[in-house]
Amino acid sequence: MQASRLDSFLPVRFRNGTVIKQFSKPCVHCGAMLHARHMHGVARLIDDRLALAATADCPECHRRFGVACVIDHDKRVRRVTVPAWLFSGYLRLLPEQPGEKAARDMALQTVREESPPTPAPAVDYPRADTYVGRYRDLPIPAYIVVDGRQVPFDRVEPQGRIGQGEFLLDGCFVYKPAP
Ligand SMILES: [Zn+2]
Known part of the structure; x- marks a missing residue:
């Protein structure tokens, strides 16, 4: 499997119905928000998790950096601690997983059927080292950083629904800028 623009792997649908349309x-380096179309690499659906390994090219500062993470069916993003190049080599070696193609086909179908409302994208925002509590097995970071500014934790939304101007972390934590 060659490195491709990461958006060519999306959308992906998990068995529980969650669809990842955007990453x-x-x-x-500069904090500009990069999307899947700014990344080249591989994405594989493994055991109901979407594994991503890519090189991101920033359109703002034109620097490159590696991205390696795993998104689960609750849209939680976990960083992978091996270097992106090693992880991508591993992902490329894996044979196609059972259900992987079906998941892609089904996701495409779902997208055609339901347009709005758009689910919040899975974004791996920089997060605080301090926590305000726990939800399920996840610590709740006190704030996330969006465009260089701290945005405080507001509430837990198990279904991941957010309003205008709000941000979703790990599929269930809502962050809202102070008024
Ligand atoms: Zn940049």
């Missing part, structure tokens, strides 16, 4: 990550 975003802030540039580690």
Whole structure:
């Protein structure tokens, strides 16, 4: 499997019905928000998790950085601690998983059927080292960083519904800028 633009792998549908249509990550150098179309690499659906390994090209500062993470069916983004190049080599070696193609086909079908409302994209925002509590097995970061500004935790939304101007982390934590 060759490195491709990451948006060519999306959308992906998990067995529980969650659809990942977009993946975003802030540039580690300048903070500009990068989307799947700014990344080249591989994405594989493995055991109901979407594994991503890519090189991101920032359109703002033109620097490159590696992205390696796993998104689960609740849209929780977990960073992978091996270097992106090693992880992508591993992902490329894996044979196609059972259900992987079906998941892609089904996702495409779902997208055609239901347009709005658009689910919040899975974004791996920089997060605080301090926590305000726990929900299920996840610590709740006190704030996330969006465009260089801290946005405080507002509430838990198990279904991941957010309103205008709000941000979703790990599929269930809602962050809202202070008025
Ligand atoms: Zn940048």
